[in-house]
Amino acid sequence: MAKKESKNGLTLQFIPFSDISHLSSVERIKKLLKIVLDNKVIVLQGRLKPEEETRLIEDTMIMIGNIKGFKGVELSVVESNSDDKTLFDKMRFGLAKVIAGQQDAITIIGPASVIKEMKKDPKKLEVMMR
Amino acid sequence: MAIKILKDFTKRMFGLFFKTKKQISLGFYGPPNAGKTSLANRICKDWTGEEIGKVSKLPHETRNVQFKEEVEIKYKEKALKFKLVDTPGIATKIDYEDFVKAKMQKKQAQRRAKEATQGIVEAIKWLDDMDAVVVVLDATENPYSQVNLTIVGNLVARKIPVLIAANKVDLKKADVKKIELAFPDYDVVGISAKDGKNIDEFYESVFKLAKKT
Numbered sequence: 023m024a025k026k027e028s029k030n031g032l033t034l035q036f037i038p039f040s041d042i043s044h045l046s047s048v049e050r051i052k053k054l055l056k057i058v059l060d061n062k063v064i065v066l067q068g069r070l071k072p073e074e075e076t077r078l079i080e081d082t083m084i085m086i087g088n089i090k091g092f093k094g095v096e097l098s099v100v101e102s103n104s105d106d107k108t109l110f111d112k113m114r115f116g117l118a119k120v121i122a123g124q125q126d127a128i129t130i131i132g133p134a135s136v137i138k139e140m141k142k143d144p145k146k147l148e149v150m151m152r
Numbered sequence: 153m154a155i156k157i158l159k160d161f162t163k164r165m166f167g168l169f170f171k172t173k174k175q176i177s178l179g180f181y182g183p184p185n186a187g188k189t190s191l192a193n194r195i196c197k198d199w200t201g202e203e204i205g206k207v208s209k210l211p212h213e214t215r216n217v218q219f220k221e222e223v224e225i226k227y228k229e230k231a232l233k234f235k236l237v238d239t240p241g242i243a244t245k246i247d248y249e250d251f252v253k254a255k256m257q258k259k260q261a262q263r264r265a266k267e268a269t270q271g272i273v274e275a276i277k278w279l280d281d282m283d284a285v286v287v288v289l290d291a292t293e294n295p296y297s298q299v300n301l302t303i304v305g306n307l308v309a310r311k312i313p314v315l316i317a318a319n320k321v322d323l324k325k326a327d328v329k330k331i332e333l334a335f336p337d338y339d340v341v342g343i344s345a346k347d348g349k350n351i352d353e354f355y356e357s358v359f360k361l362a363k364k365t
Contacts, residue, residue: 072305076276079244079302083269086246094245097298134245142296144333 032063032136032151039068047074051081054131058095059085063132069099070129078131096137100147101127175222175233176362177281181307182288183299184211184241187319189218190345191288192238196220198351204238210254212268214240217278227355232362239278240271242299279306283365284313286358291318291326291342295334304335313364315357316340322347 035057042050051074057064070078075097082095130140130149141148180188193203205218219237246268251261279285285307289295307314318331321342328342341357343350 072302072309075298075302076279076306079242079299080273080276082244083246083272086269087266093247094243097244097302099298099301134247140298141294142298143294144296 033061035062035064037064037066039066042066042068047071047077050074051078054078055081055085055095058131058133059089059092061133061136063130063136066129066131068129069101069127091135093134095131096134096140096149097129097131098140098142098147098149099127099129100142175235176365177235177237177283178358178362179237179239179278179282179285180288181239181275181279181285181303182241183290183293183297184243185209186241186288186290186293187345188241188288189214189238191286191317191319191343192220192236194345194348194351195225195236196223199223199225204236210251210256212241212243212246212264212271214238215264215267215271216240217271217274225355225358227352227359230359232359234362237278237282239275240268242272242275242303243268244299246272279310279312282307282312284315284361286315286317286361288317288319288345289331291320291328291331292323295331300334304338313361314338315361317345317354318342319345321349 037054037057042053045053050070054064054066055078078095078097085092086094130147132149136152137149138152139150141150180192182188189205189207193205193207196202196204200220200223202220204220205214207213217237217239219235221235223234223236224231225234246265248258248261248265251264252258256264287300287303287307289300304314304316316331316335316338318326318328318340320326321328322344326342328340331342332340339357339360341350341354343354
């Protein structure tokens with residue numbers, strides 16, 4: 023697990039997919055939100071399942087109401103462009119996704135008190151800090 | 153395994169039988185201030201003469217799931233009954249200070265923020281009760297926000313048919329093409345809930361959507 027700290031105290035925490043692959047959905051969300059509560063920005067290899075993303079939103083909303091000063095999270099997923107892949111590659115990646123989860127993506131999750139906004143388009147992701 | 157297949161088959165058959173008799177639950181989901189309530193209001197007014205909820209320029213005006221049952225919509229001599237479910241806008245963050253900036257008193261802003269967070273949880277819970285969903289997006293905003301992708305991703309995972317309504321086409325900045333490019337696998341219809349532009353095209357798409365349920 024690699025950590026990088028800049029002068030103004032921003033901490034990025036890289037989480038390889040292998041760190042969460044064995045966890046249940048509830049444990050994954052718990053782990054990620056615990057890091058976010060430490061005011062760290064998570065760079066996660068791979069992406070959560072759709073139902074885990076909504077669970078993350080639900081738990082975030084509950085935490086806003088219960089943890090003083092917590093305003094929520096900024097979340098964004100950057101995926102590889104499947105348009106560039108051949109049919110065979112798409113099938114291969116589809117099968118790998120079913121077996122091992124989607125690892126050919128990067129998910130960024132950070133506290134809304136640290137990240138002001140994430141602007142995304144098909145080619146880039148801009149992260150604006152506070 | 154065989155029991156599970158039999159159970160699923162029975163459930164589907166029951167579902168088919170009841171769906172022909174009952175109404176279709178049509179949810180309106182999307183980010184805050186995209187015009188979900190405005191669109192639900194327009195449909196309700198068109199077919200029942202009543203509105204479903206209050207609208208405001210301030211985000212998170214809808215903080216509870218609100219619905220209207222037995223709304224009969226007619227299109228080309230066909231009629232379908234819907235339960236229209238208007239939901240609070242889904243967001244990943246809520247800061248009461250944003251409401252204070254909009255000249256709301258601190259206590260009122262804090263209460264609004266708290267209700268908004270509860271509304272989001274409620275909206276997500278209601279996803280399971282939907283037969284079909286209209287994802288309402290503001291056509292003047294960037295469609296690639298993660299909230300939009302998460303909502304659509306969840307509907308796909310739950311096998312709920314989706315129609316995307318690109319709202320606010322009455323505004324100059326509206327870009328329906330951009331929304332079509334962001335969601336190439338879905339039917340996108342540009343509309344203005346405010347002035348009713350393209351509403352017939354929208355009803356046509358809703359009937360197509362209903363066929364998929």
